[in-house]
Amino acid sequence: MSARSRWLMLAVGLGILLNPLNSSMIAVAIARMQHVFGLEYTTVSWLIFSFYIASAIAQPVMGKMSDLFGRRKIFLAGLVISFFASLLAPFSPHFGCLIASRVVQSIGTSMMMAVGMALVRYHITEKQATALSVLSIFLSGAAAIGPFAGGVLLKWWDWPAIFMVNLPFVAVSFLLAWRMIPKDAPAASGAGHSSIRSWLTMIDALGILLFTVSLVALLSGLLSVSSSGHVSLRNGMAVVIGLAALGAFIRHELRSASPFIPLRAFRQYPAMSLVNVQFMLVNFLFYSLFFGIPSYLQIVRHVSELQTGILMLTLGASSLIASPLAGKWVDRAGPKPAMAVSAILMMIGSAWLVVLKESSPVIHVCLALAAYGIGNGLNAVGMQAALFKSSPKEMIGVASGLFNTSRYLGTILSSLLTGIMMGGTFSFAGFQLLGALLALVALALVIMSLRFSVSEQLERGSF
Known part of the structure; x- marks a missing residue:
């Protein structure tokens, strides 16, 4: 494997590890967050929910978007988004802003996850299986060491450190990716020739919206019932809206020519x-x-x-x-x-x-x-x-x-x-x-x- 291929693999590896690292570090920070913000366990759990819901939506969408805008552009954009989300999260004035930062961070890291493997497959032609196995080590290793890394950061600093630790990874990955990932072919930049309507149809924007509404509404309603111990008008309506959105989502996906989740399969x-x-x-x-x-x-x-x-x-x-x-x-x-x-x-x-x-x-x-x-x-x-x-x-x-x-x-x-x-x-x-x-x-x-x-x-x- 050439030196350029090794540097490219390192650039991609440092980028894709951010998603499993940030989804696993939070495991040891939940108790601390609950104490800092004075919230119930069910409310703090949205730090987990928000990240996974955003990842579930963003990864397949970003995979499609890479066909329009190019894999290199999506990867670099993901690094920039992750950098600012991780930088701003520690300064969140309240819990809602922190959740928003987690969602943005999830979208950024998902952009790299969606195209990382494809970049290696496309640009590294020698010892490709070895390269892919090394990337798998980045992914599994980050998930494995995440709780330990989170524990160390919380011990010696505080919860903001689990966001700030991303910055050096992002900076190094961006510098390497900018130099080592070849520019996208002109055909990949044909997004300007597509109308907004056709672009939204291709990514199944309506399906994504219904999927998101159904998950958020159902989770909000069910967790509110669990936390309060009774069914109120508010959480009851949330469950009803969630079920209605879920039914509409299933119906839409079965009819869509380009479904977000191909249920017919x-x-x-x-x-x-x-x-x-x-x-x-x-x-x-x-x-x-x-x-x-x-x-x-x-x-x-x-x-x-x-x-x-x-x-x-x-x-x-x-x-x-x-x-x-x-x-x-x-x-x-x-x-x-x-x-x-x-x-x-x-x-x-x-x-x-x-x-x-x-x-x-x-x-x-x-x-x-x-x-x-x-x-x-x-x-x-x-x-x-x-x-x-x-x-x-x-x-x-x-x-x-x-x-x-x-x-x-x-x-x-x-x-x-x-x-x-x-x-x-x-x-x-x-x-x-x-x-x-x-x-x-x-x-x-x-x-x-x-x-x-x-x-x-x-x-x-x-x-």
Whole structure:
């Protein structure tokens, strides 16, 4: 690989790591934010919701926009947006402005995520598989070290540091990207020849609007009911609006020629649909634990942010160790066994949360973290292989988009569940109830994995 290719890969890697880094650092900052702003747990949870909702919308849209404006322009614009969002967030006069900064930050980092892999595939022709695997390390490594980095920053500085830490990454990535990413071909700059109406139709602006309204309204209404303990006219109307928008969204997507989320694919390809459902459940389980454990350690057990970050390293380290081993296993035995074992490990980890006591040594949470980490490492490879196996070749682009949508829906549902379970205050009883529900979901995932694994073997005549 040439020196220029290595520098280009570094530029892209430093850019794309910002999305998983910022989505994971916040896990250890939730308790601190709740104290600083004097808010209920459900309200502070919008720091998580807003980032994932914006990412779920921005990444597929920015992928389409890169066809109009060019990948280099989208990548550089994402860096600029991320820089100013991270710079201004610490000066937010109130919580609403901080949420707005998180949304803008999510859009900026999603712009880089949407085109980062494509830049490497297009401009690095030698040892391309190695380059893509290195970028995967940037992504998984950032997610793994995020809670630890957040804990260190909160220990030695304060919550503004989790935004300011982005600035050197952005600055270095921008300088390298400006020099190393080749200019976009003239054909990519044909956005000016398209009317605003055709551009909005291409990205399915109406579908995006309905999707956003349905998610925000439903989350607002359900969390308000959980926090207040009763159904008021205001939160009841929010739920009704959310359901109406969701129904309109489904109807629109089924009729649209260029849908934001191609729902018709679920009906046409049931095997691919099953993989997406399983992937959504996996992310629902993983992120419920990912955001639940730090709050439990800090609010219930009064563990410091730094110690919480150190304990959370168990999750990331286990996942990173399991991923390469899973690759060899999946190549030899197919994705189903790895997916089944992953579900079993997540069920064990969830059950362990239920048997924890308030007096249990905090190191005991490492068992649940390790079980989930290994399970996540198995799934990272197994689910991707299952997707490719179940998706027709001509649908692989659409399938990848649906796959990422399933990931974000799982994360959003996990935050919703945690907020509903805890209400205004994170409690030990609520944490145990969360573990019990996660164990039930993991059990359902085990049954799904084993059932379809056996069915696959019967179809092949192996029994």
